[in-house]
Amino acid sequence: MPWPTINDDDVTRLVANETERQNTGLQLIASENFASPAVMEATGSVFTNKYSEGYPGKRYYGGNQVVDQVEDLARQRICELFGADHANVQPHSGANANMAVYHALLEPGDTVLGLSLDHGGHLTHGSPVNASGLIYNFVGYRVSDSDERIEIEEVAALAHEHKPKLIVTGATAYPRIIEPEPFRKVADEVGALLMFDAAHIAGLIAGGAHPNPVPYCDVVTFTTHKTLRGPRGGCILTTAELAGAIDKAVFPGQQGGPQEHSIAAKAVAFAEASTDEFKTYARQIVSNAEALAAALAGEGFRLVSGGTDNHLMLLDLRPFDEELTGKEAQIVLDEAGITLNRNSIPDDPRSPFVTSGLRIGTPAVTTQGMREPEMAEIARLIASTLRQRNDAAAVAGIREEVRALCEPFAPYPQV
Ligand code: DSN
Numbered sequence: 001m002p003w004p005t006i007n008d009d010d011v012t013r014l015v016a017n018e019t020e021r022q023n024t025g026l027q028l029i030a031s032e033n034f035a036s037p038a039v040m041e042a043t044g045s046v047f048t049n050k051y052s053e054g055y056p057g058k059r060y061y062g063g064n065q066v067v068d069q070v071e072d073l074a075r076q077r078i079c080e081l082f083g084a085d086h087a088n089v090q091p092h093s094g095a096n097a098n099m100a101v102y103h104a105l106l107e108p109g110d111t112v113l114g115l116s117l118d119h120g121g122h123l124t125h126g127s128p129v130n131a132s133g134l135i136y137n138f139v140g141y142r143v144s145d146s147d148e149r150i151e152i153e154e155v156a157a158l159a160h161e162h163k164p165k166l167i168v169t170g171a172t173a174y175p176r177i178i179e180p181e182p183f184r185k186v187a188d189e190v191g192a193l194l195m196f197d198a199a200h201i202a203g204l205i206a207g208g209a210h211p212n213p214v215p216y217c218d219v220v221t222f223t224t225h226k227t228l229r230g231p232r233g234g235c236i237l238t239t240a241e242l243a244g245a246i247d248k249a250v251f252p253g254q255q256g257g258p259q260e261h262s263i264a265a266k267a268v269a270f271a272e273a274s275t276d277e278f279k280t281y282a283r284q285i286v287s288n289a290e291a292l293a294a295a296l297a298g299e300g301f302r303l304v305s306g307g308t309d310n311h312l313m314l315l316d317l318r319p320f321d322e323e324l325t326g327k328e329a330q331i332v333l334d335e336a337g338i339t340l341n342r343n344s345i346p347d348d349p350r351s352p353f354v355t356s357g358l359r360i361g362t363p364a365v366t367t368q369g370m371r372e373p374e375m376a377e378i379a380r381l382i383a384s385t386l387r388q389r390n391d392a393a394a395v396a397g398i399r400e401e402v403r404a405l406c407e408p409f410a411p412y413p414q415v
Helices: 009-024 037-043 065-082 094-105 131-135 152-162 180-190 202-206 240-254 260-272 276-298 326-335 363-367 372-387 392-409
Strands: 086-088 111-115 137-141 166-170 193-197 219-223 234-238 312-316 341-343 357-361
Touching (some): 037 260, 065 086, 065 202, 065 234, 065 260, 086 240, 094 131, 094 193, 094 219, 094 234, 094 240, 111 152, 137 152, 166 180, 180 193, 202 276, 234 240, 276 312, 276 357, 276 372, 326 341, 326 357, 326 372, 326 392, 363 372, 372 392
Parallel strands (some): 111 166, 166 193, 193 219
Antiparallel strands (some): 086 234, 219 234, 312 357, 341 357
16 A cells, blocks of 8 residues: 655644543543543544545445445434434534524524523524524523522513524523523414523433433533544534534534544444443433532532533632633643633623633543542642642652542543
8 A cells, every 4th residue: 555654743742631631631621521532433444535525325435335324323312312303423523514504594684592602502503603692683682690690580571572493492501401491482382493502411421410401402512522432523402493404504514524534433422322331320410410519619619500400510710719711721720730711700801812710521431431539639639739739849740640540530541
C-alpha cells in the first residue's frame, strides 16, 4: 500500500500527552465523558472514507450498501431506546441539530421562547451572537429570583404574551429536572410546537434517571457525546408527521455529506446505552452529583438552586471568597489537574468571560468508576486548591494528590 511514509511523531506524542492528561486528572466538565474503546474503534473505522449524501435507500452516490445498513441500525436503536417515531442521526453537533430544527419548523423572524443563555440556556437558544438569535425572534425565559428554578408560570405568561411558533426547553447549565409535561401544556395553550434540547441529559433519559421528553415533544435534540457517552455528534428525534421536514432541513438544508464513521459509533453507543449497566451508570451520575454538591456546600460554596438533581451543579464562588472569579478559579484548578469550566450564575454581576461561578459535572468521573467517597475527596481538593491559589508549591502538591486519586480509576490504562 503506497501510504506516505511519514512517522508523525508530533501527533503521536500529542495523543500520548492528551491520554496522560485524561488518565491522571479529574475531568469535571459537565458536557464531557470518556467514550468506550468500541465507540472509538467505530469512530476510527473505514466508514470515514465514504460519501453518502442523502438517506438510506436514497443516496446521491453509489457504494452505500453497507453505509445504509449502519445508518439504519443507528436510527432503529435510538428510536427503540427513546420510543421515538423517527430519528435523524446525521447532525454533526448539537448546534447543527438545533439549527436544522429551526430551519425545518420556522421562517426567519418567527418568535421562539427559549431559556436565556445567562440563566442556563445554550447559544443556539437565541443568543444575539448566534445565528439562532440573528435569524429568529427569540424571547428568553429565566430562572426565578426566589429559588433559581424555571417557573412554568413565567413560561406560560411569556407564551401567552408573545405567541411563539416554537417553545424550546432544555439547558446547558441548569442543575434541576425539567419536566416536559407542563411545557407541552403551555405549548398546546398557545398553539406552539415544542422542542426539548436534551443534549446534557440524553444519557440520564436513556438510563431512566430523568423523564423521557419524547412522548410530550414534537422534536427532541441531543448530542451523543455527553451523558450518553458516545462519539461527538448530534441527533434529532421527531414525530412521523415532522420526519420529512426535519430530514430535509438536515440534508440538504444544513449539511452535506454525513459522517458515517460517527454514525457507526453512534450505533455502538446507542446499544451500550440500552443495557442494564447503563441504567446503573445513569443513576450513579446523579448520586455522585448529589454527594459532590453536598460536600462542596460543606466547604462554604453556595449551590445555585440549593443543589442538583442531574449530572451537574453550579457553584456561586462569592460566599467562599468574594474576590475569587470563575476565571481565576478555572485556571488554578487546571494547574492542580482539576478540569472544569467557569460559568455565569443567574444575574451574575461579572461578565461571561470572568463570571462568579463554576459548572461542575460528574459524567466522566462516574464512567471511570468513582463513587461517593471520591466525590468527598474531590470537594476537598477543589476547596483546598482555591484556598491556596497563591501558593504555587501547594497547588503542585495538590496536583500529585489528584494524580494519586485518579491512578486506580484511569479510563484508558492500557494506553
Ligand atoms: N459546549 C457545551 C457545554 O459545555 O454545555 C454546549 O454546547
